Amino acid sequence: MRDKALGAPVSRPVLTRERVLDTAAGLVTQHGPDALTMRKLAAELGTAVTSIYWHVGNRESLLDALVERTVADLGALRPTGRTPAQRIVSLARALRRQLRAHPHLVAMVHERGLTERMFLPARQALVREAHAAGLEGARAAEVVRAVQFQVVGFVLVERNRERAPAQRPAEEEAWDAETAGPDAALARALARPVDEERLFVTSVRALVDGLLAR
Amino acid sequence: MRDKALGAPVSRPVLTRERVLDTAAGLVTQHGPDALTMRKLAAELGTAVTSIYWHVGNRESLLDALVERTVADLGALRPTGRTPAQRIVSLARALRRQLRAHPHLVAMVHERGLTERMFLPARQALVREAHAAGLEGARAAEVVRAVQFQVVGFVLVERNRERAPAQRPAEEEAWDAETAGPDAALARALARPVDEERLFVTSVRALVDGLLAR
DNA sequence: ACCTGAACACCGTTCAAGT
Protein backbone atom coordinates (compact mmCIF):
# COMPACT_ATOMS: atom_id res chain seq x y z
CA MET A 1 0.00 0.00 0.00
CA ARG A 2 2.99 2.32 0.49
CA ASP A 3 6.65 2.09 -0.50
CA LYS A 4 9.35 1.51 2.04
CA ALA A 5 11.53 4.59 2.39
CA LEU A 6 14.87 3.93 0.74
CA GLY A 7 17.34 5.10 3.38
CA ALA A 8 21.11 4.96 3.63
CA PRO A 9 22.57 1.56 2.62
CA VAL A 10 22.89 0.14 6.13
CA SER A 11 22.53 -3.59 6.61
CA ARG A 12 19.68 -3.18 9.09
CA PRO A 13 17.95 0.17 8.52
CA VAL A 14 17.42 2.58 11.38
CA LEU A 15 14.21 2.29 13.32
CA THR A 16 11.72 4.96 12.37
CA ARG A 17 8.01 5.45 12.82
CA GLU A 18 7.60 4.85 9.07
CA ARG A 19 9.44 1.54 9.22
CA VAL A 20 7.41 0.41 12.22
CA LEU A 21 4.18 1.22 10.37
CA ASP A 22 5.34 -0.46 7.15
CA THR A 23 6.34 -3.64 8.95
CA ALA A 24 3.13 -3.66 10.97
CA ALA A 25 1.07 -3.19 7.80
CA GLY A 26 2.97 -6.09 6.26
CA LEU A 27 2.16 -8.37 9.17
CA VAL A 28 -1.51 -7.41 9.05
CA THR A 29 -1.76 -7.81 5.28
CA GLN A 30 -0.14 -11.23 5.32
CA HIS A 31 -1.47 -12.84 8.47
CA GLY A 32 -4.36 -10.70 9.71
CA PRO A 33 -4.69 -8.26 12.60
CA ASP A 34 -4.37 -10.91 15.31
CA ALA A 35 -0.84 -11.68 14.11
CA LEU A 36 0.21 -8.14 14.97
CA THR A 37 1.56 -8.52 18.49
CA MET A 38 4.14 -6.13 19.83
CA ARG A 39 6.57 -8.98 20.40
CA LYS A 40 6.27 -10.41 16.89
CA LEU A 41 6.59 -6.94 15.44
CA ALA A 42 9.75 -6.33 17.45
CA ALA A 43 11.21 -9.62 16.25
CA GLU A 44 10.41 -8.68 12.64
CA LEU A 45 12.08 -5.30 13.14
CA GLY A 46 15.06 -6.77 14.96
CA THR A 47 14.65 -4.51 17.98
CA ALA A 48 13.54 -4.72 21.56
CA VAL A 49 9.80 -4.74 22.11
CA THR A 50 10.00 -1.56 24.10
CA SER A 51 11.69 0.43 21.34
CA ILE A 52 8.44 0.38 19.40
CA TYR A 53 6.74 2.28 22.16
CA TRP A 54 9.09 5.21 21.73
CA HIS A 55 8.11 5.60 18.07
CA VAL A 56 4.39 4.89 17.95
CA GLY A 57 3.16 4.98 21.53
CA ASN A 58 1.23 1.85 22.41
CA ARG A 59 -0.46 -0.83 20.34
CA GLU A 60 -3.70 1.09 20.22
CA SER A 61 -2.19 4.18 18.60
CA LEU A 62 -0.15 1.96 16.27
CA LEU A 63 -3.40 0.52 14.96
CA ASP A 64 -4.86 4.01 14.79
CA ALA A 65 -1.97 5.14 12.60
CA LEU A 66 -2.30 2.09 10.36
CA VAL A 67 -5.99 2.74 9.85
CA GLU A 68 -5.34 6.41 9.23
CA ARG A 69 -2.94 5.55 6.41
CA THR A 70 -5.37 3.13 4.85
CA VAL A 71 -8.12 5.72 4.84
CA ALA A 72 -5.81 8.34 3.34
CA ASP A 73 -4.60 5.98 0.61
CA LEU A 74 -8.04 5.44 -0.90
CA GLY A 75 -7.83 7.18 -4.25
CA ALA A 76 -10.16 9.33 -6.27
CA LEU A 77 -13.02 7.90 -8.29
CA ARG A 78 -13.91 8.34 -11.95
CA PRO A 79 -17.50 7.41 -12.76
CA THR A 80 -18.32 6.03 -16.21
CA GLY A 81 -21.56 5.68 -18.13
CA ARG A 82 -24.05 7.93 -19.89
CA THR A 83 -26.95 8.42 -17.50
CA PRO A 84 -26.59 9.54 -13.88
CA ALA A 85 -28.04 6.19 -12.79
CA GLN A 86 -25.36 4.33 -14.75
CA ARG A 87 -22.67 6.57 -13.35
CA ILE A 88 -23.85 6.01 -9.79
CA VAL A 89 -23.75 2.26 -10.35
CA SER A 90 -20.22 2.56 -11.73
CA LEU A 91 -19.17 4.52 -8.65
CA ALA A 92 -20.63 1.87 -6.41
CA ARG A 93 -18.75 -0.87 -8.27
CA ALA A 94 -15.46 1.04 -8.06
CA LEU A 95 -15.94 1.54 -4.34
CA ARG A 96 -16.64 -2.10 -3.77
CA ARG A 97 -13.53 -3.07 -5.72
CA GLN A 98 -11.30 -0.73 -3.71
CA LEU A 99 -12.63 -1.98 -0.41
CA ARG A 100 -12.07 -5.59 -1.40
CA ALA A 101 -8.46 -4.95 -2.46
CA HIS A 102 -7.13 -4.68 1.09
CA PRO A 103 -9.46 -6.84 3.13
CA HIS A 104 -7.51 -6.99 6.38
CA LEU A 105 -6.70 -3.31 6.58
CA VAL A 106 -10.20 -2.33 5.54
CA ALA A 107 -11.53 -4.73 8.16
CA MET A 108 -9.55 -2.77 10.73
CA VAL A 109 -11.06 0.44 9.40
CA HIS A 110 -14.51 -1.12 9.86
CA GLU A 111 -13.70 -2.31 13.36
CA ARG A 112 -12.58 1.13 14.41
CA GLY A 113 -15.77 2.63 13.02
CA LEU A 114 -14.05 4.76 10.37
CA THR A 115 -15.81 3.29 7.37
CA GLU A 116 -17.77 6.49 6.93
CA ARG A 117 -14.71 8.71 6.86
CA MET A 118 -13.16 6.45 4.24
CA PHE A 119 -16.16 7.29 2.07
CA LEU A 120 -15.81 11.04 2.04
CA PRO A 121 -14.28 11.17 -1.49
CA ALA A 122 -17.05 8.93 -2.78
CA ARG A 123 -19.63 11.25 -1.29
CA GLN A 124 -18.35 14.11 -3.40
CA ALA A 125 -18.73 12.11 -6.59
CA LEU A 126 -22.20 10.96 -5.58
CA VAL A 127 -23.36 14.51 -4.94
CA ARG A 128 -22.28 15.43 -8.46
CA GLU A 129 -24.35 12.62 -9.96
CA ALA A 130 -27.39 13.41 -7.83
CA HIS A 131 -27.27 16.95 -9.14
CA ALA A 132 -26.89 15.69 -12.69
CA ALA A 133 -30.01 13.64 -12.15
CA GLY A 134 -31.90 16.82 -11.38
CA LEU A 135 -32.16 16.35 -7.62
CA GLU A 136 -31.34 19.06 -5.11
CA GLY A 137 -31.28 19.70 -1.40
CA ALA A 138 -32.71 17.11 0.95
CA ARG A 139 -33.75 14.82 -1.93
CA ALA A 140 -30.18 14.73 -3.27
CA ALA A 141 -28.80 14.13 0.22
CA GLU A 142 -31.14 11.19 0.61
CA VAL A 143 -29.83 9.57 -2.56
CA VAL A 144 -26.22 10.10 -1.50
CA ARG A 145 -26.78 8.56 1.89
CA ALA A 146 -28.90 5.67 0.68
CA VAL A 147 -26.27 4.64 -1.89
CA GLN A 148 -23.48 5.02 0.63
CA PHE A 149 -25.29 2.87 3.20
CA GLN A 150 -26.08 0.34 0.49
CA VAL A 151 -22.48 -0.04 -0.69
CA VAL A 152 -20.91 -0.09 2.77
CA GLY A 153 -23.56 -2.50 3.95
CA PHE A 154 -23.06 -4.85 1.04
CA VAL A 155 -19.31 -4.96 1.53
CA LEU A 156 -19.77 -5.60 5.25
CA VAL A 157 -22.14 -8.45 4.47
CA GLU A 158 -19.67 -9.94 2.01
CA ARG A 159 -16.87 -9.79 4.56
CA ASN A 160 -19.20 -11.44 7.01
CA ARG A 161 -20.02 -14.23 4.60
CA GLU A 162 -16.41 -14.86 3.74
CA ARG A 163 -15.57 -15.49 7.34
CA ALA A 164 -18.58 -17.70 7.83
CA PRO A 165 -17.74 -21.31 8.64
CA ALA A 166 -18.57 -23.80 5.90
CA GLN A 167 -22.33 -24.16 6.05
CA ARG A 168 -23.68 -27.63 6.46
CA PRO A 169 -25.20 -27.85 2.98
CA ALA A 170 -27.67 -30.52 4.00
CA GLU A 171 -29.32 -28.20 6.47
CA GLU A 172 -29.58 -25.30 4.09
CA GLU A 173 -30.91 -27.32 1.19
CA ALA A 174 -33.50 -29.08 3.29
CA TRP A 175 -34.65 -25.80 4.70
CA ASP A 176 -34.89 -24.08 1.35
CA ALA A 177 -36.84 -26.91 -0.22
CA GLU A 178 -39.32 -26.81 2.64
CA THR A 179 -39.67 -23.06 2.32
CA ALA A 180 -40.06 -22.82 -1.40
CA GLY A 181 -42.93 -25.25 -1.43
CA PRO A 182 -44.07 -25.93 -4.98
CA ASP A 183 -41.62 -23.42 -6.48
CA ALA A 184 -38.76 -25.81 -7.29
CA ALA A 185 -36.94 -23.23 -9.39
CA LEU A 186 -36.80 -20.93 -6.38
CA ALA A 187 -35.39 -23.69 -4.18
CA ARG A 188 -32.69 -24.39 -6.78
CA ALA A 189 -31.87 -20.70 -7.07
CA LEU A 190 -31.53 -20.29 -3.32
CA ALA A 191 -29.38 -23.41 -3.08
CA ARG A 192 -26.89 -22.05 -5.60
CA PRO A 193 -24.04 -19.90 -4.24
CA VAL A 194 -24.66 -16.18 -4.52
CA ASP A 195 -23.16 -14.37 -7.51
CA GLU A 196 -22.24 -11.39 -5.40
CA GLU A 197 -21.11 -9.06 -8.16
CA ARG A 198 -24.37 -9.64 -9.97
CA LEU A 199 -26.53 -9.25 -6.88
CA PHE A 200 -24.65 -6.10 -6.01
CA VAL A 201 -25.23 -4.47 -9.38
CA THR A 202 -28.86 -5.57 -9.40
CA SER A 203 -29.49 -4.15 -5.95
CA VAL A 204 -27.77 -0.84 -6.52
CA ARG A 205 -29.55 -0.41 -9.82
CA ALA A 206 -32.94 -1.19 -8.26
CA LEU A 207 -32.27 1.17 -5.37
CA VAL A 208 -31.19 4.01 -7.64
CA ASP A 209 -34.13 3.45 -9.99
CA GLY A 210 -36.50 3.38 -7.06
CA LEU A 211 -35.07 6.58 -5.61
CA LEU A 212 -34.97 8.54 -8.85
CA ALA A 213 -38.47 7.44 -9.86
CA ARG A 214 -40.21 9.03 -6.89
CA MET B 1 -32.58 -13.80 26.84
CA ARG B 2 -33.18 -17.07 28.69
CA ASP B 3 -34.29 -17.88 32.20
CA LYS B 4 -31.95 -19.26 34.77
CA ALA B 5 -32.90 -22.81 35.64
CA LEU B 6 -34.49 -22.83 39.06
CA GLY B 7 -32.68 -25.67 40.80
CA ALA B 8 -32.74 -26.97 44.34
CA PRO B 9 -32.58 -24.21 46.95
CA VAL B 10 -28.83 -24.38 47.58
CA SER B 11 -27.00 -21.22 48.58
CA ARG B 12 -24.57 -21.45 45.68
CA PRO B 13 -26.12 -23.49 42.86
CA VAL B 14 -24.29 -26.43 41.34
CA LEU B 15 -22.09 -25.71 38.37
CA THR B 16 -23.74 -26.77 35.11
CA ARG B 17 -23.20 -26.01 31.47
CA GLU B 18 -26.41 -23.97 31.54
CA ARG B 19 -25.25 -21.85 34.45
CA VAL B 20 -21.90 -21.23 32.80
CA LEU B 21 -23.63 -20.09 29.62
CA ASP B 22 -26.12 -17.89 31.49
CA THR B 23 -23.39 -16.18 33.48
CA ALA B 24 -21.25 -15.74 30.38
CA ALA B 25 -24.19 -14.24 28.49
CA GLY B 26 -24.75 -11.88 31.40
CA LEU B 27 -21.15 -10.68 31.31
CA VAL B 28 -21.31 -10.14 27.56
CA THR B 29 -24.64 -8.32 27.70
CA GLN B 30 -23.51 -6.00 30.46
CA HIS B 31 -19.89 -5.28 29.64
CA GLY B 32 -19.27 -6.51 26.11
CA PRO B 33 -17.44 -9.55 24.74
CA ASP B 34 -13.99 -8.38 25.85
CA ALA B 35 -15.11 -8.56 29.47
CA LEU B 36 -15.67 -12.29 29.07
CA THR B 37 -12.38 -13.73 30.29
CA MET B 38 -12.20 -17.20 31.73
CA ARG B 39 -10.85 -15.83 34.99
CA LYS B 40 -13.59 -13.22 35.43
CA LEU B 41 -16.20 -15.80 34.55
CA ALA B 42 -14.81 -18.19 37.15
CA ALA B 43 -14.88 -15.44 39.76
CA GLU B 44 -18.49 -14.67 38.89
CA LEU B 45 -19.37 -18.36 39.18
CA GLY B 46 -17.41 -18.82 42.38
CA THR B 47 -15.38 -21.72 41.01
CA ALA B 48 -11.88 -22.45 39.85
CA VAL B 49 -11.05 -21.29 36.35
CA THR B 50 -10.36 -24.79 35.24
CA SER B 51 -13.77 -26.11 36.25
CA ILE B 52 -15.28 -24.19 33.36
CA TYR B 53 -13.27 -26.23 30.93
CA TRP B 54 -14.89 -29.42 32.05
CA HIS B 55 -18.38 -28.08 31.22
CA VAL B 56 -17.93 -26.09 28.03
CA GLY B 57 -14.53 -27.01 26.63
CA ASN B 58 -12.42 -23.94 25.95
CA ARG B 59 -13.26 -20.28 25.49
CA GLU B 60 -13.77 -20.72 21.78
CA SER B 61 -16.52 -23.30 22.13
CA LEU B 62 -18.06 -21.31 24.98
CA LEU B 63 -18.49 -18.41 22.56
CA ASP B 64 -19.79 -20.81 19.94
CA ALA B 65 -22.45 -22.04 22.34
CA LEU B 66 -23.42 -18.49 23.28
CA VAL B 67 -23.81 -17.51 19.64
CA GLU B 68 -25.76 -20.67 18.93
CA ARG B 69 -28.26 -19.80 21.65
CA THR B 70 -28.65 -16.26 20.36
CA VAL B 71 -29.36 -17.49 16.85
CA ALA B 72 -31.89 -20.02 18.13
CA ASP B 73 -33.67 -17.43 20.27
CA LEU B 74 -34.59 -15.16 17.38
CA GLY B 75 -38.33 -15.53 17.11
CA ALA B 76 -40.76 -15.82 14.24
CA LEU B 77 -41.90 -12.84 12.21
CA ARG B 78 -45.39 -11.57 11.42
CA PRO B 79 -45.51 -9.21 8.44
CA THR B 80 -48.17 -6.49 8.35
CA GLY B 81 -49.55 -4.33 5.55
CA ARG B 82 -51.80 -4.74 2.53
CA THR B 83 -49.48 -4.98 -0.48
CA PRO B 84 -46.55 -7.41 -0.73
CA ALA B 85 -44.21 -4.41 -0.92
CA GLN B 86 -45.60 -3.01 2.34
CA ARG B 87 -45.32 -6.42 3.98
CA ILE B 88 -41.70 -6.80 2.89
CA VAL B 89 -40.91 -3.41 4.36
CA SER B 90 -42.61 -4.41 7.61
CA LEU B 91 -40.53 -7.59 7.72
CA ALA B 92 -37.38 -5.59 7.21
CA ARG B 93 -38.30 -3.24 10.04
CA ALA B 94 -39.06 -6.12 12.39
CA LEU B 95 -35.73 -7.74 11.58
CA ARG B 96 -33.84 -4.56 12.22
CA ARG B 97 -35.58 -4.13 15.57
CA GLN B 98 -34.74 -7.67 16.67
CA LEU B 99 -31.10 -7.30 15.74
CA ARG B 100 -30.79 -4.04 17.61
CA ALA B 101 -32.31 -5.50 20.79
CA HIS B 102 -29.23 -7.50 21.75
CA PRO B 103 -26.33 -5.55 20.29
CA HIS B 104 -23.44 -7.34 21.98
CA LEU B 105 -24.64 -10.86 21.38
CA VAL B 106 -25.65 -10.05 17.81
CA ALA B 107 -22.24 -8.48 17.32
CA MET B 108 -20.73 -11.81 18.29
CA VAL B 109 -22.98 -13.54 15.78
CA HIS B 110 -21.69 -11.14 13.14
CA GLU B 111 -18.08 -11.67 14.13
CA ARG B 112 -18.44 -15.41 13.87
CA GLY B 113 -19.98 -15.06 10.42
CA LEU B 114 -23.35 -16.52 11.39
CA THR B 115 -25.47 -13.52 10.45
CA GLU B 116 -26.86 -15.43 7.50
CA ARG B 117 -27.97 -18.38 9.54
CA MET B 118 -29.73 -16.05 11.93
CA PHE B 119 -31.79 -14.92 8.97
CA LEU B 120 -33.18 -18.28 7.93
CA PRO B 121 -36.63 -17.65 9.49
CA ALA B 122 -36.80 -14.28 7.78
CA ARG B 123 -36.03 -15.92 4.47
CA GLN B 124 -39.10 -18.07 4.75
CA ALA B 125 -41.32 -15.03 5.28
CA LEU B 126 -39.69 -13.19 2.40
CA VAL B 127 -40.25 -16.07 0.03
CA ARG B 128 -43.93 -15.98 0.87
CA GLU B 129 -44.17 -12.28 0.03
CA ALA B 130 -42.20 -12.64 -3.19
CA HIS B 131 -44.68 -15.27 -4.30
CA ALA B 132 -47.58 -13.03 -3.30
CA ALA B 133 -46.07 -10.33 -5.50
CA GLY B 134 -46.32 -12.70 -8.45
CA LEU B 135 -42.63 -13.55 -8.71
CA GLU B 136 -41.31 -17.08 -9.08
CA GLY B 137 -38.08 -18.99 -9.41
CA ALA B 138 -34.87 -17.09 -9.91
CA ARG B 139 -36.66 -13.73 -9.91
CA ALA B 140 -38.19 -14.44 -6.51
CA ALA B 141 -34.85 -15.67 -5.18
CA GLU B 142 -33.24 -12.43 -6.31
CA VAL B 143 -35.72 -10.35 -4.34
CA VAL B 144 -35.25 -12.49 -1.23
CA ARG B 145 -31.51 -12.17 -1.38
CA ALA B 146 -31.42 -8.48 -2.23
CA VAL B 147 -33.67 -7.62 0.71
CA GLN B 148 -31.70 -9.86 3.04
CA PHE B 149 -28.39 -8.27 2.01
CA GLN B 150 -29.95 -4.84 2.32
CA VAL B 151 -31.23 -5.37 5.87
CA VAL B 152 -28.13 -7.13 7.17
CA GLY B 153 -25.94 -4.53 5.52
CA PHE B 154 -27.87 -1.65 7.00
CA VAL B 155 -27.68 -3.06 10.50
CA LEU B 156 -23.95 -3.68 10.11
CA VAL B 157 -23.45 -0.09 8.96
CA GLU B 158 -25.42 1.20 11.93
CA ARG B 159 -23.34 -0.84 14.34
CA ASN B 160 -20.28 0.52 12.64
CA ARG B 161 -21.46 4.08 13.00
CA GLU B 162 -22.35 3.67 16.65
CA ARG B 163 -18.84 2.61 17.47
CA ALA B 164 -17.34 5.41 15.41
CA PRO B 165 -15.38 7.94 17.44
CA ALA B 166 -17.01 11.36 17.66
CA GLN B 167 -16.42 12.94 14.29
CA ARG B 168 -14.69 16.28 14.30
CA PRO B 169 -17.73 18.26 13.12
CA ALA B 170 -15.62 21.09 11.71
CA GLU B 171 -14.03 18.75 9.22
CA GLU B 172 -17.25 17.20 8.05
CA GLU B 173 -19.11 20.48 7.70
CA ALA B 174 -16.31 22.16 5.81
CA TRP B 175 -16.04 19.22 3.48
CA ASP B 176 -19.75 19.02 2.81
CA ALA B 177 -20.04 22.73 2.11
CA GLU B 178 -17.20 22.47 -0.38
CA THR B 179 -18.81 19.48 -2.05
CA ALA B 180 -22.31 20.77 -2.27
CA GLY B 181 -21.22 23.92 -4.06
CA PRO B 182 -24.21 26.18 -4.68
CA ASP B 183 -26.68 23.67 -3.22
CA ALA B 184 -26.81 25.02 0.34
CA ALA B 185 -29.84 22.92 1.21
CA LEU B 186 -27.87 19.78 0.36
CA ALA B 187 -24.98 20.88 2.56
CA ARG B 188 -27.37 21.47 5.45
CA ALA B 189 -29.04 18.10 4.90
CA LEU B 190 -25.72 16.26 4.88
CA ALA B 191 -24.56 18.12 7.99
CA ARG B 192 -27.61 16.96 9.95
CA PRO B 193 -27.34 13.61 11.75
CA VAL B 194 -28.86 10.70 9.86
CA ASP B 195 -32.42 9.70 10.75
CA GLU B 196 -31.60 6.03 10.45
CA GLU B 197 -35.10 4.63 10.80
CA ARG B 198 -36.30 6.95 8.06
CA LEU B 199 -33.36 6.25 5.76
CA PHE B 200 -33.83 2.55 6.33
CA VAL B 201 -37.49 2.58 5.37
CA THR B 202 -36.83 4.82 2.38
CA SER B 203 -34.05 2.57 1.10
CA VAL B 204 -35.91 -0.69 1.55
CA ARG B 205 -39.00 0.77 -0.10
CA ALA B 206 -36.97 2.08 -3.05
CA LEU B 207 -35.16 -1.24 -3.42
CA VAL B 208 -38.37 -3.25 -3.35
CA ASP B 209 -40.13 -0.87 -5.75
CA GLY B 210 -37.15 -1.03 -8.10
CA LEU B 211 -37.07 -4.82 -7.98
CA LEU B 212 -40.79 -5.37 -8.41
CA ALA B 213 -41.04 -2.82 -11.24
CA ARG B 214 -38.69 -4.66 -13.57
C1' DA C 1 -18.03 -37.57 37.27
C1' DC C 2 -16.52 -33.40 38.72
C1' DC C 3 -13.28 -29.98 40.76
C1' DT C 4 -8.76 -28.09 42.08
C1' DG C 5 -4.09 -25.39 42.10
C1' DA C 6 0.28 -25.23 39.94
C1' DA C 7 2.59 -24.39 35.88
C1' DC C 8 3.33 -22.96 31.04
C1' DA C 9 3.51 -19.97 27.22
C1' DC C 10 1.86 -16.12 25.76
C1' DC C 11 0.15 -10.99 26.03
C1' DG C 12 0.64 -5.27 26.55
C1' DT C 13 2.81 -1.93 29.27
C1' DT C 14 5.85 0.61 32.64
C1' DC C 15 10.10 2.07 34.21
C1' DA C 16 14.68 2.83 35.62
C1' DA C 17 18.89 2.48 33.45
C1' DG C 18 21.90 2.82 29.75
C1' DT C 19 24.24 5.42 25.53
Next chain:
DNA sequence: ACCTGAACACCGTTCAAGT
Protein backbone atom coordinates in the same frame (compact mmCIF):
# COMPACT_ATOMS: atom_id res chain seq x y z
C1' DA D 1 17.13 11.43 21.47
C1' DC D 2 16.85 6.75 21.29
C1' DC D 3 17.23 1.92 22.93
C1' DT D 4 17.41 -1.80 26.39
C1' DG D 5 16.07 -5.78 29.75
C1' DA D 6 13.65 -6.68 33.89
C1' DA D 7 9.36 -6.74 35.97
C1' DC D 8 4.30 -6.48 36.42
C1' DA D 9 -0.34 -7.75 35.72
C1' DC D 10 -2.94 -9.95 32.87
C1' DC D 11 -4.36 -13.84 29.39
C1' DG D 12 -5.97 -19.11 27.76
C1' DT D 13 -4.81 -23.76 28.39
C1' DT D 14 -2.86 -28.25 30.09
C1' DC D 15 -2.28 -31.61 33.44
C1' DA D 16 -1.60 -34.41 37.34
C1' DA D 17 -3.85 -34.89 41.49
C1' DG D 18 -7.66 -34.89 44.38
C1' DT D 19 -12.73 -36.43 45.87
